[in-house]
Amino acid sequence: MKRFIVLSAVMILSAGALFSQEKSFITLTGDVDGQTIMNAQNEKSVYPGPFTEVTAGALVDGKLTFSRQYTTLGLLDFTFQDANVLDHRNGVKIENLSFLVNELYSDLSFGDLLYLRLGKQRLKWGAGYVFNPSDPVNPPKDPTAMRAVREGVTALKLELITKSISLMSFGVLYDAVGQTGLGTKVSTSAIPGTDLSLSGYWSRSESWTGALNASIAPLYDVPGWDTLQVWFEGSLYGKGKYASFAPGINPGAVVTGTADGIQYNLLFGVSAQMPEIRTTVLVEYYHLSEGLSRGELGAVYQALRSTDSAVLAESAGWYAELARRPGRQAPDYLFVSLNQPTVTDNGDPVFDKIGLTASCLLSLTDLSFFASGGITTTFVKDSSVDLTVNWAHGGEGTEFGNTPSAVSVALDVKVYF
Amino acid sequence: MKRFFLNSAAYRAAVSRGFCAALFVLIAAVALPLAAQSFPEGDVAVYIDAVDAVNLPVNCKAKMAVVDTFASGGDRATEGFFVRKDNKVVWVATAPASQKNFALLRSEDVFYQRFATTNKVVKTSATANARGGETSNLDLTRFNTNLDYTVSYKGEESVDGKACYRFELRAKNRKLAYSLVQQWVEKSTRMTLKKAFYAVSEKVLKYYTVTGAEVADGRIKVMDMKYVDALKPEDTSSLRIYDITVLKSVPDQFFTKEYLESGRLFPYDF
Numbered sequence: 001m002k003r004f005i006v007l008s009a010v011m012i013l014s015a016g017a018l019f020s021q022e023k024s025f026i027t028l029t030g031d032v033d034g035q036t037i038m039n040a041q042n043e044k045s046v047y048p049g050p051f052t053e054v055t056a057g058a059l060v061d062g063k064l065t066f067s068r069q070y071t072t073l074g075l076l077d078f079t080f081q082d083a084n085v086l087d088h089r090n091g092v093k094i095e096n097l098s099f100l101v102n103e104l105y106s107d108l109s110f111g112d113l114l115y116l117r118l119g120k121q122r123l124k125w126g127a128g129y130v131f132n133p134s135d136p137v138n139p140p141k142d143p144t145a146m147r148a149v150r151e152g153v154t155a156l157k158l159e160l161i162t163k164s165i166s167l168m169s170f171g172v173l174y175d176a177v178g179q180t181g182l183g184t185k186v187s188t189s190a191i192p193g194t195d196l197s198l199s200g201y202w203s204r205s206e207s208w209t210g211a212l213n214a215s216i217a218p219l220y221d222v223p224g225w226d227t228l229q230v231w232f233e234g235s236l237y238g239k240g241k242y243a244s245f246a247p248g249i250n251p252g253a254v255v256t257g258t259a260d261g262i263q264y265n266l267l268f269g270v271s272a273q274m275p276e277i278r279t280t281v282l283v284e285y286y287h288l289s290e291g292l293s294r295g296e297l298g299a300v301y302q303a304l305r306s307t308d309s310a311v312l313a314e315s316a317g318w319y320a321e322l323a324r325r326p327g328r329q330a331p332d333y334l335f336v337s338l339n340q341p342t343v344t345d346n347g348d349p350v351f352d353k354i355g356l357t358a359s360c361l362l363s364l365t366d367l368s369f370f371a372s373g374g375i376t377t378t379f380v381k382d383s384s385v386d387l388t389v390n391w392a393h394g395g396e397g398t399e400f401g402n403t404p405s406a407v408s409v410a411l412d413v414k415v416y417f
Numbered sequence: 418m419k420r421f422f423l424n425s426a427a428y429r430a431a432v433s434r435g436f437c438a439a440l441f442v443l444i445a446a447v448a449l450p451l452a453a454q455s456f457p458e459g460d461v462a463v464y465i466d467a468v469d470a471v472n473l474p475v476n477c478k479a480k481m482a483v484v485d486t487f488a489s490g491g492d493r494a495t496e497g498f499f500v501r502k503d504n505k506v507v508w509v510a511t512a513p514a515s516q517k518n519f520a521l522l523r524s525e526d527v528f529y530q531r532f533a534t535t536n537k538v539v540k541t542s543a544t545a546n547a548r549g550g551e552t553s554n555l556d557l558t559r560f561n562t563n564l565d566y567t568v569s570y571k572g573e574e575s576v577d578g579k580a581c582y583r584f585e586l587r588a589k590n591r592k593l594a595y596s597l598v599q600q601w602v603e604k605s606t607r608m609t610l611k612k613a614f615y616a617v618s619e620k621v622l623k624y625y626t627v628t629g630a631e632v633a634d635g636r637i638k639v640m641d642m643k644y645v646d647a648l649k650p651e652d653t654s655s656l657r658i659y660d661i662t663v664l665k666s667v668p669d670q671f672f673t674k675e676y677l678e679s680g681r682l683f684p685y686d687f
Contacts (some may be wrong), residue, residue: 029517070682107681115681124536124678163669189527189674194539217540220527221590226542273545298446301580333478345546347487382514416514 014055030062036412042406044396046304047319051404057083057096070109077103077152103152115159122152123170126267127215127231129328130335130361131286133265134211134235136201137172137181143327143335143361144370144390145404164190172203179205187213193220194297207238227273227280233268242288242328245296253314254303256321263289278345281338291331294365298397305396310374322399329399353378359399368394368401386412456570456582467586468657471607471636473560475503478683479661483552488651490606500683502667504565506558507683522542523558524672526590530554531677537675538678552644552654565589565599576601576610576626595622613647621647628655637661638662 036056059081066074071093085094086220105119130143137153157170164187172181181203195215202208212233219225240259248255267286273279292300301323303315322329322343337359343351355376362369374388388410394401458464473479480502485493496512510519510533520531521541530541543555559565565588574583586598602608613624629641638661640678644654670676670684 021600029514030516067682073682075680108680112670115679117679159675161670163673166675168675187675189524193527195672195674215540220540220542223544227545229540310538317565346649347485347489347491349489349491352487352491352493378515384515416517 011252024066024068026069027065028062028084029065029417030060031414031416032058032060033056035410037408037410039405040407042392042401042403044349045402045404047302047323047402047404052085055083055085057081059083069404071112072109072144072388073107075103076101077109091258100151102150105152113160113162115157115161117155117157117159120152120154120159122150123157123172125199126233128209128233128267128269128286129337130284131265131267132233132335133267133286133288134199134209134213134233135233136183136206136209136211136237140325140328144392145326164188176205179203181206183209185342193217206241208235209235211235225272226277228272230272231269232267234264236264238262242290242325243318244290245292245300246343248303248311248314250308250310250314252299252303252306252308253311254300254318255314256317259290265289278341280337280339280341282339284334284335285333286335287332288328289331291365292329293331295379297330297366301397301402322402326399327361327370330363334362334364334365335362336362363394363399366394366398366401368392368398370400370403383415384415386410386414387410422680461568461570461584465550465568466609468602468609469560469562471632472640472656473501473661474636475501475665476664476667477501477661478664479658481508481557482657482659484655485552486647486653486655498683500664500667500671501560502669502672504561505669505672506560507677508569509683510559513654521554521557522672522677523554524676526559528554529674529677536678536680538674552656561587561602568600571599573604574601576603580604581610581612581622608632608637623647625656655656 005375012217024130033060036054037142038054039050039052041053059079061079062077064076080101081096081098081100083096083098085096086092103121104121105117105121107117109115117344118163123135123137125138126132128134131141131160137155139151139153141150141394155170156173157168159169160167165186166246168185168187172183176178181201183199185197185199187195187197195213197213198209199213200209201211212232212234214231216231216268217226218227233357235273240263242259244259246255246257247253258367265286265288269282269284271280271282274281281402300315302316303311304318306312306315327333338357340356344358345352355378357374357376358372359367360371369392371391372388374386377385390405390408390410392400392403392406396402422604431503434548443674453531456464466620478498480498481496483495493642494513494608495516496508497508497510499506499508501605504523504525506521506523508521510516516533518531518536519533522531522538523531524541528541528545529538541554544553546553566588569587571583571585574581581601581603584600584602586600588596588598595614596617597619598613600609600611603610609627611626614622616622623644623646625642625644627640628643630637631639637658639657639659642656642658644656646652
């Protein structure tokens with residue numbers, strides 16, 4: 001109910017700006033994406049349930065902005081999707097229509113110094129690419145679905161931006177009063193070559209979180225080495241976010257427990273662009289204090305694979321727990337990414353229009369991995385054709401050895417507007 | 418023996434020659450800088466500031482269109498606008514559709530790049546070509562010559578039949594892409610007609626010429642430039658700056674990483 005009131009207020013404010021006597025603008029940008037995804041089932045996966053081999057459909061990712069001069073802004077970021085699944089057994093078509101509001105907010109500027117933003121919004125947090133340890137509020141990233149659109153949270157944000165330092169304070173609204181949280185972040189780029197931020201967050205349900213973000217370009221003054229960047233993101237928090245391992249009553253069963261004490265997450269990253277060939281290399285290592293050890297992960301997956309119905313029933317709570325933390329089940333991960341924006345940049349009619357990406361997320365705990373490779377072509381103006389292949393591999397007791405899909409291939413045809 | 422040596426004619430001649438050589442060196446040391454600084458219109462730095470002001474006001478906004486043309490016959494076009502406050506510039510792409518919202522921020526000598534779809538802001542370098550082609554990040558955001566270069570006057574030359582002053586620019590900061598630049602300024606209009614960019618080896622890398630300009634009230638309203646790759650002359654970038662509008666003041670907040678990340682707008686409603 002609270003969120004409905006907030007979003008209604010946002011719509012009214014935006015409409016007021018739009019129909020005021022001042023000059024107003026409406027713009028619509030985004031892309032239409034025709035998409036086909038083919039999955040090869042992982043026979044070893046413990047996850048139950050029907051498996052979809054082929055999904056086809058279209059989605060529209062759009063941003064509708066209302067603005068009055070540049071001091072008042074209303075924004076609607078949405079995804080409209082029409083996904084179709086054809087059942088090979090009986091030819092029945094299952095169609096899923098969805099309209100997701102990713103962001104809907106009003107933004108007001110006071111004297112080009114103070115800014116107020118109310119509504120559903122993504123709160124910017126941290127330099128981490130695959131994971132943001134310092135983010136206490138946004139829905140966490142899924143490293144196995146990096147192209148998925150991320151929703152915002154309903155919040156009121158006040159921002160003071162000066163030449164040397166910025167201060168952000170915000171309140172996040174949830175359905176339950178007890179989950180409403182307050183936070184603040186101070187950031188500065190005053191130290192040459194460095195971007196720093198310190199943040200704090202508290203809610204009755206999440207307890208407290210303190211975080212530090214630092215990005216440094218250590219060789220920014222050295223030509224040829226000026227793209228090298230190093231970053232750190234870390235957080236301490238008073239209450240565990242994930243379930244801990246606990247043995248069940250039945251031998252071999254596992255149940256979810258609660259982590260005690262202060263927890264922490266850390267991330268270190270480095271990236272650089274190779275001169276001339278323009279390949280960007282990015283490497284990140286992250287550690288979660290709540291991650292399950294190799295033995296614990298193995299025991300969980302073994303319990304979920306058990307033929308003993310009592311063990312399976314007692315351990316069933318782990319299905320949901322594991323599903324909500326992809327790339328966050330174990331304590332240590334390494335992520336490596338290579339990105340070639342275009343093969344060449346010299347007017348070649350073919351290779352100037354082909355881009356390549358490759359990445360791998362390796363669990364350093366159980367040595368399973370999730371690899372992804374893609375090719376993007378832009379032969380037609382304002383459009384692209386993307387082919388992406390994902391491959392998950394690991395043993396029976398490992399995280400990526402149990403993903404529902406062993407291999408998936410996605411073909412996207414996008415038209416930008 | 419010593420007295421004989423000191424009194425000899427040979428010794429006196431040697432001393433005389435040495436004295437003349439020293440006097441010549443002293444005169445040259447004084448005269449050459451004086452000759453180098455004898456710019457007809459006074460102080461070189463003040464003149465260059467005036468040239469920059471003709472090309473682009475210190476606080477302004479403008480639209481920009483860039484077309485990269487390649488030997489293969491293909492081309493690539495980008496459109497956008499920028500807002501400038503002295504040596505701080507933010508450049509935002511408006512076309513093609515796939516690059517709308519892409520932005521480049523220069524805050525003094527630090528560069529940031531904003532990705533079009535996610536609003537994620539990362540640090541980038543002056544030498545990188547965020548949009549590709551012959552125009553580097555520095556080319557798109559460099560408008561204050563005296564801040565970036567030490568300028569010296571090199572004499573008068575003709576460019577396309579127009580009388581010009583030639584200046585030599587040496588980079589003050591080695592982060593800048595070009596350690597050496599030659600600039601030709603038309604005497605009658607104070608408009609830069611040509612700039613050539615050199616590598617550390619002093620071999621010309623690329624140059625641009627002004628192919629068209631509309632001047633009103635003593636400053637440029639529209640300017641067309643053509644960048645040419647000296648090593649591959651068939652690869653060019655044509656750049657057009659237009660709708661140049663003076664702004665009375667520009668908030669410093671526009672040129673911060675936080676403002677860029679927020680996705681908020683800049684005063685581009687021309």
